[in-house]
Amino acid sequence: MTAALLLPAGLAALAALLLPLLIHLARRTEVAPIDFAALRWLQQQPRPRQRIRFDEWFLLAVRLLLLALLALWLAQPVLRGSADMTPWVAVVPGADVRAARAVAGARAVWLAPGFPALEQDDLPIRAAASVSSLLRELDADMPPGVALTVFVPAVIAGDGERPRLSRRVNWRIVGGVMPEAAARAPMALTVVGDGGGLRYMRAAAMAWAPPGRPANFAVADPAASLPPLDRRLVWLAPGPLPAAVRDWVRRGGTLLLGAGIVADARMTPVWRDSVGAPIIEGATDGQGRVLRFARVLAPAAMPDLLDGDFPLRLAALLGSRTEPARVAAADHAPLPGGPTPADAARDLRPWLALLIAALLLGERWLATARRRALAA
Amino acid sequence: MTQDLIPAGVRTRLRGLRLMTRRATRLAGIGAHHSRSRGAGLEFAQYRAYEPGDEPRAIDWKLFARSDRFFVREAERESPLVAWVMIDCSASMAQADRAKPTWSRLAAAKALAAAIGEIAMAQGDSVAMVALRDRGLRLLPPGGGRRQRDRMAIELHGLVAVGGFPAAATLAPLWERVAVDHLVIMVSDLFDDAAVALIERLAAAGRDVRAIQMLTVEERDFAFASGHLFRDPETGAELIGDGPALRDGFRQRFAAARAKLRQRLAASDIRLADYVLDETIDVPLRALFSAPA
Numbered sequence: 001m002t003a004a005l006l007l008p009a010g011l012a013a014l015a016a017l018l019l020p021l022l023i024h025l026a027r028r029t030e031v032a033p034i035d036f037a038a039l040r041w042l043q044q045q046p047r048p049r050q051r052i053r054f055d056e057w058f059l060l061a062v063r064l065l066l067l068a069l070l071a072l073w074l075a076q077p078v079l080r081g082s083a084d085m086t087p088w089v090a091v092v093p094g095a096d097v098r099a100a101r102a103v104a105g106a107r108a109v110w111l112a113p114g115f116p117a118l119e120q121d122d123l124p125i126r127a128a129a130s131v132s133s134l135l136r137e138l139d140a141d142m143p144p145g146v147a148l149t150v151f152v153p154a155v156i157a158g159d160g161e162r163p164r165l166s167r168r169v170n171w172r173i174v175g176g177v178m179p180e181a182a183a184r185a186p187m188a189l190t191v192v193g194d195g196g197g198l199r200y201m202r203a204a205a206m207a208w209a210p211p212g213r214p215a216n217f218a219v220a221d222p223a224a225s226l227p228p229l230d231r232r233l234v235w236l237a238p239g240p241l242p243a244a245v246r247d248w249v250r251r252g253g254t255l256l257l258g259a260g261i262v263a264d265a266r267m268t269p270v271w272r273d274s275v276g277a278p279i280i281e282g283a284t285d286g287q288g289r290v291l292r293f294a295r296v297l298a299p300a301a302m303p304d305l306l307d308g309d310f311p312l313r314l315a316a317l318l319g320s321r322t323e324p325a326r327v328a329a330a331d332h333a334p335l336p337g338g339p340t341p342a343d344a345a346r347d348l349r350p351w352l353a354l355l356i357a358a359l360l361l362g363e364r365w366l367a368t369a370r371r372r373a374l375a376a
Numbered sequence: 377m378t379q380d381l382i383p384a385g386v387r388t389r390l391r392g393l394r395l396m397t398r399r400a401t402r403l404a405g406i407g408a409h410h411s412r413s414r415g416a417g418l419e420f421a422q423y424r425a426y427e428p429g430d431e432p433r434a435i436d437w438k439l440f441a442r443s444d445r446f447f448v449r450e451a452e453r454e455s456p457l458v459a460w461v462m463i464d465c466s467a468s469m470a471q472a473d474r475a476k477p478t479w480s481r482l483a484a485a486k487a488l489a490a491a492i493g494e495i496a497m498a499q500g501d502s503v504a505m506v507a508l509r510d511r512g513l514r515l516l517p518p519g520g521g522r523r524q525r526d527r528m529a530i531e532l533h534g535l536v537a538v539g540g541f542p543a544a545a546t547l548a549p550l551w552e553r554v555a556v557d558h559l560v561i562m563v564s565d566l567f568d569d570a571a572v573a574l575i576e577r578l579a580a581a582g583r584d585v586r587a588i589q590m591l592t593v594e595e596r597d598f599a600f601a602s603g604h605l606f607r608d609p610e611t612g613a614e615l616i617g618d619g620p621a622l623r624d625g626f627r628q629r630f631a632a633a634r635a636k637l638r639q640r641l642a643a644s645d646i647r648l649a650d651y652v653l654d655e656t657i658d659v660p661l662r663a664l665f666s667a668p669a
């Protein structure tokens with residue numbers, strides 16, 4: 001645990017300590033002269049004492065301390081290494097919890113978004129997050145030098161590369177299986193509008209569906225009520241965009257417009273073809289996103305429509321996630337040598353401010369009490 | 377009178393005091409001064425109505441024959457005693473103790489003067505006053521009775537202590553007014569050599585001179601605990617010094633100076649009494665006017 005100053009130049013304010021000292025000495029010489037008619041019988045000391053004398057030294061000390069603390073406050077003191085050095089144990093969901101629970105004196109968490117405590121048995125299975133990503137997050141959150149033990153099942157979801165962490169990780173492979181994320185329904189698409197582009201949209205939706213399952217695809221009337229926010233809306237109907245649709249986007253919907261439909265947001269190309277001409281441009285609007293085909297949905301204008309990867313590219317743009325990769329845990333042990341996370345230093349200024357305020361009150365009390373004693 | 381000059385409680389203690397000159401003391405027994413009876417004198421003053429208790433022989437029988445009433449013939453007694461109160465009004469008299477800033481030497485001197493006036497009035501003597509100011513003396517000619525007492529009180533109230541001790545030329549009118557055999561009571565701190573010289577000359581010229589030296593408590597005790605800037609109110613000289621360091625030397629020299637003064641005044645046959653500001657004002661009067669041993 002080391003204290004440090006973020007702004008040592010603030011200590012220059014310590015020069016202000018001279019101020020009360022000088023004022024004190026200056027005020028002391030400013031004594032009211034005493035009328036003394038028998039002065040001729042007073043004899044000057046042969047050597048007048050030039051001793052520096054401090055009256056009310058306690059009050060002076062409090063004032064000096066107050067100034068010193070203010071200077072220290074300006075220098076922004078922090079306390080490093082005050083962090084909790086308890087070792088951590090992280091358990092990948094699905095791994096055998098018993099081994100992890102057996103580790104005593106450690107902080108045990110699930111290696112899941114938010115790092116819930118291990119005591120929580122019924123871990124809500126969210127979309128299976130990447131173990132690598134979570135490991136990097138945990139590594140960055142932990143103070144340096146804290147030991148980390150990770151219990152993993154044999155097969156985990158990674159994101160390709162072996163994670164590189166700032167510390168060595170005790171990588172323990174135990175039994176169990178990492179749960180699948182909730183069965184992923186294919187992306188739902190609602191198309192409003194003309195028949196020209198409709199077939200390509202339907203084809204894309206069918207391409208997204210897993211084999212043997214129907215496409216989640218609907219055609220709606222422009223006047224019909226808008227679909228829920230998790231469905232992608234493709235608006236191919238000509239004419240101005242209804243205000244309701246704009247609201248729907250701003251509430252968080254994802255909207256794909258046909259070519260030439262005017263949207264509020266400023267669009268930038270998000271997908272260009274091989275010659276660099278934009279195919280789809282997009283922008284965020286409120287909580288949601290607006291995309292627009294730059295060209296008419298016809299193979300003549302947009303040859304990419306007929307490409308085999310058109311549905312995939314479109315899905316990527318409309319926000320479909322990539323499936324996390326599955327890797328054998330033994331091959332995915334993190335490597336050391338990653339960037340060391342910045343140590344979170346504890347800012348001491350609020351405490352110092354409290355101390356200064358208390359000292360100021362004390363100083364005032366002392367000063368006024370002295371005055372009262374003098375006046376009495 | 378807005379305020380009484382004489383502090384409370386002192387008036388009763390003044391009752392036993394009598395102003396006496398050396399001469400009167402010396403002549404005690406012959407009775408020139410001690411007689412208070414009015415009718416006994418030679419110079420006619422007034423008639424007054426007879427009151428029971430008057431001696432029958434004091435009745436003016438001729439007047440009774442004319443007016444069929446009893447009148448008592450009163451004569452002005454020759455007053456053998458004129459008491460001059462000389463108050464030093466130099467700036468040093470304004471000095472007071474820090475513990476009691478209103479009770480300055482001058483305030484005490486005023487109280488003493490009023491007390492002397494009171495005593496003089498009680499014994500039927502005349503009292504006169506002179507304020508020794510460097511910008512001109514302020515004289516109250518001798519007189520007696522309540523009116524004189526009130527005049528004196530008015531004069532006293534107007535006195536302030538500023539400036540230095542008057543020069544010899546300023547003091548000249550004094551010699552015309554203060555007659556031989558008058559009683560002179562000098563109320564001063566007597567720090568100024570001119571003041572001592574004045575009373576010495578008065579004494580040498582046949583006046584009966586008494587002096588009351590007014591001292592502050594701080595001069596007697598020098599109880600300054602810390603460093604101070606001391607300033608002479610008359611010369612303006614200043615001295616910075618530490619109280620405890622200066623104390624012993626000052627007290628020693630000051631006591632020596634006072635002893636020397638006492639000796640010097642004794643050589644001129646001047647009785648000296650000290651008055652320190654924490655005493656009651658009858659203390660110096662008692663010292664001066666008690667019967668000598």
